[in-house]
Amino acid sequence: GAVVSQHPSWVICKSGTSVKIECRSLDFQATTMFWYRQFPKQSLMLMATSNEGSKATYEQGVEKDKFLINHASLTLSTLTVTSAHPEDSSFYICSAASTRGGVIYEQYFGPGTRLTVT
Amino acid sequence: GENVEQHPSTLSVQEGDSAVIKCTYSDSASNYFPWYKQELGKRPQLIIDIRSNVGEKKDQRIAVTLNKTAKHFSLHITETQPEDSAVYFCAASITGNQFYFGTGTSLTVIP
Numbered sequence: 001g002a003v004v005s006q007h008p009s010w011v012i013c014k015s016g017t018s019v020k021i022e023c024r025s026l027d028f029q030a031t032t033m034f035w036y037r038q039f040p041k042q043s044l045m046l047m048a049t050s051n052e053g054s055k056a057t058y059e060q061g062v063e064k065d066k067f068l069i070n071h072a073s074l075t076l077s078t079l080t081v082t083s084a085h086p087e088d089s090s091f092y093i094c095s096a097a098s099t100r101g102g103v104i105y106e107q108y109f110g111p112g113t114r115l116t117v118t
Numbered sequence: 119g120e121n122v123e124q125h126p127s128t129l130s131v132q133e134g135d136s137a138v139i140k141c142t143y144s145d146s147a148s149n150y151f152p153w154y155k156q157e158l159g160k161r162p163q164l165i166i167d168i169r170s171n172v173g174e175k176k177d178q179r180i181a182v183t184l185n186k187t188a189k190h191f192s193l194h195i196t197e198t199q200p201e202d203s204a205v206y207f208c209a210a211s212i213t214g215n216q217f218y219f220g221t222g223t224s225l226t227v228i229p
Contacts, residue, residue, distance in 0.1 A: 036219075041224075043124075043221045060119070112161055
């Protein structure tokens, strides 16, 4: 399968600061990337769909001004958690979607980023 | 949006026995159903998937069945081994759209 990386793998930040997480598709061009949030022992919650060159589509209940997503190229999407609070502490996972004829098929996950806000 | 339910939340089986995990979905437009295995601290890995134009797919010890009328699909693992122990997630997607995940099943295979 395809290789997707995330950076950083773990970040600790103080409350009120902003944190940027990068998601890179290393061996294929991903027109669409997804961002998920996963709490301990829970499922993946889709936060937003990121399309290259256009604005991200956010799921209901996800604050777009707090979770800024930029998909500047076919291999890079970034998630910026602005004015982080302790309740934002979570595991954030991105995925890059492969497409066939413009239709999304499989998705390949990054290793995740653990965010701890103190 | 799509609502995916998954049962059971935990499952313990003896090594060599079969394990079955079931998921239901709400949006009849969903047409792609992948299953992921996530080991502790690792990323989810796709293990098998099925599209709405087929009713069953098998890959060695793993099989998935889909009932579009009832809107449910199931993962079957036969001859379970300790290394099958992990959390399994089902998902439903409208190809070209988002992926919605089930709540996960923690499978333990007892040697």
